[in-house]
Amino acid sequence: MWLFLRLDGIGEFEHPQHPNMMVRDESKEIWSGGGLTMEYLEPQMCWKINFDGLLRKGPYRQQWSEEEGELVPVKFSLHWENSTDVFNFNVDNNPSTFARALAQEPWTIELFQRVKKQREQHFRHEQWGRSVGEIEIENCGKTELSLKGIRSHSYGVRNWAEIYRYVMILAHFEDGTAAHLTVINMPATTTHLTVGYVFFPDGRKAGIEWSNASLAQLAEDGLIQDEYGVSFTAGGKSFDVSAALDKQNCPVVYNGLTGSGVFHECIADFQLNGLTPGWGLVEFYYRDEAAQPVPNLQLGSKADPATAASPL
Template identity: 30%
Template sequence: MLWQAAAAAAAAALLLLCRWIVAFSRRTPQRMFAVYTQPDASFYPKMAAFWLLLRLRRLWGSPGGGGEQAGYGPLAEAPQSLDAVLIQGADGAGAWLVAAMARRPHGVLNVIGIVSLPGVGTLLLPRHPDTTLFGGETAHAGGGFSFRRMEPMRRWKLDFTGQMRVSESGALVDVTLDLTYTSDLAHFDFDTDMAPLAVARAMAREPWSREFFARLRDAHQTHYEQIGTTEGTVTVDGRPHALRVTGMRDHSYARCRDWTRLHRYGLHTLIVEDGTRAQVGVVSQPYSFSRIELGYVYRPDGSLHALEWCDLELGYHGEQGAEPRDYGFSFGAGGRTYRVLVKVEESHTVFIGWRWEARVLERRCTYRVNGVAAHGVSEWYYRHRGGRPAEYAADDPAWARDIEK
């Protein structure tokens, strides 16, 4: 009888808590700079409730995204579906690389190509800052680039043949990339590996409603990342140059990636001289989360730890459009605190989308992480509303003007 009374009391308390959460969630939340939702009186009960739900989901064994075998091939039948891969990295001497390709319906590609070599300069795809190309029906190939999976979660091949523009002089040069990405580290799956408290904190900031949870389902993307090393040869006008950089590879696939839903993000790859490697950032996508902290850390022994918190406030760093180039933040993972100083050494801007909805800044950075030197690539995003210049749209094939976008 005693346990039945206790169970009834617990059920009544839970019902009252849920009613209280729903009542407070109906209130219009305060938003910093009209974007970033601020915690209110329902924040901690909501965070506790969702944290418990996530812990139970993990105990029950929630399915992951399918690993390296899933997401390639035919796209989902939706106008904004995608299958995207990225390989980036830097060394401590000034060399760096960003190569990315997103396959979209009708063979449309969004391609980023940046490779920088000390003594040569930074080489960019001639079409940049535009990223729209054509030809990727079933493989990650087009615009001179080819991304090929050689061994799941271990080895990828990255090739390029074509012309690139030297950023410093504007000259066009003939370039060949013959590069191989390798890693023996575990990958991080954002569907299953994020720290429950970080997710619960992001959820608790938002007003809960049936529409909110529907938007969460609609915005879902499968995304995983892995840190590794890319090395090989970059040949410029017939002269070979060795390249060896360490950074992040990722793969994303989804029924819908709509860049207009994002407001901003700031992401940082940290390659620390003591052997620590990390990917850390904050994303603002008001369609679902106005602020979510995400990332992970590999300790020098290779163990992988999800980011638990990050105090980087996007609203205080370049909110009016000028990227910050000297700043700092702290984050926690695996029970340890990491304090980061950031200095942007070089930055290049590209735009993504039919209307240039996305302004993406690829940046080579040097860091201090708990006082230890580090380097890596950082990517920042701003929502862009200035449109795509007619000079680029005029080069699109005629059929591209009539497809659903």
């Protein structure tokens, strides 16, 4: 589970478990854990999202600490409703990006067997929408919220040991355009694969056909810069996207119980083709072979660290 909040004039908040992201699964009927519940009201249309619990007031932590920090009671209730169609990565991706990535690899029977296995085991789809509701923070009163954002559903078997690194850009622009661009290195199959899509203001969707994005130029050394720029094509149109990262709002999350990978979630302001402003994030993932388990990990306030856990 990842749970981060930033409210202008109030501050930054994160779940007390972070940078660990594991929580106990508390319900068999809906997804519930760590005080957060998510329940669909109508498949791929409407969701209800509630939280009632403690959050740690910022700044966001960059590494594990035994210190709890300042914990604040927070409640929020949101109704999420879709505003776009679903983009299914298994059928809607433009085949040219995968063909280009596969052409760079040495072809063997084993390679194609691994590619086939990945495709049959892991599935993902996304759609954009709006969350409307209110949040109440102790000593800060209630605030009404109207938030544009993305619902990303990944399911099946994902072997994180096969992922070396990736950078993902998610952006929504003032004119209604929404975009996703991921560049990923999976040494077992494709060392430089580009995937993603564009939702146009009129509702059309198109998989990304080409991009100049390169992992070698996107914080390869682990030092995340303040600004990045990428270009790509989709639906026969060209897009130049620049991102200005808010380095003060770049929380970190460990991947799993061992922390064998690290996510950096960098909030960013975007510009599309030098004119249209947008908002979103740039996510950097690094595999950390030398990572150690989080010490004395507790999965929620009543959990036994030896019990199984479920990430969101």
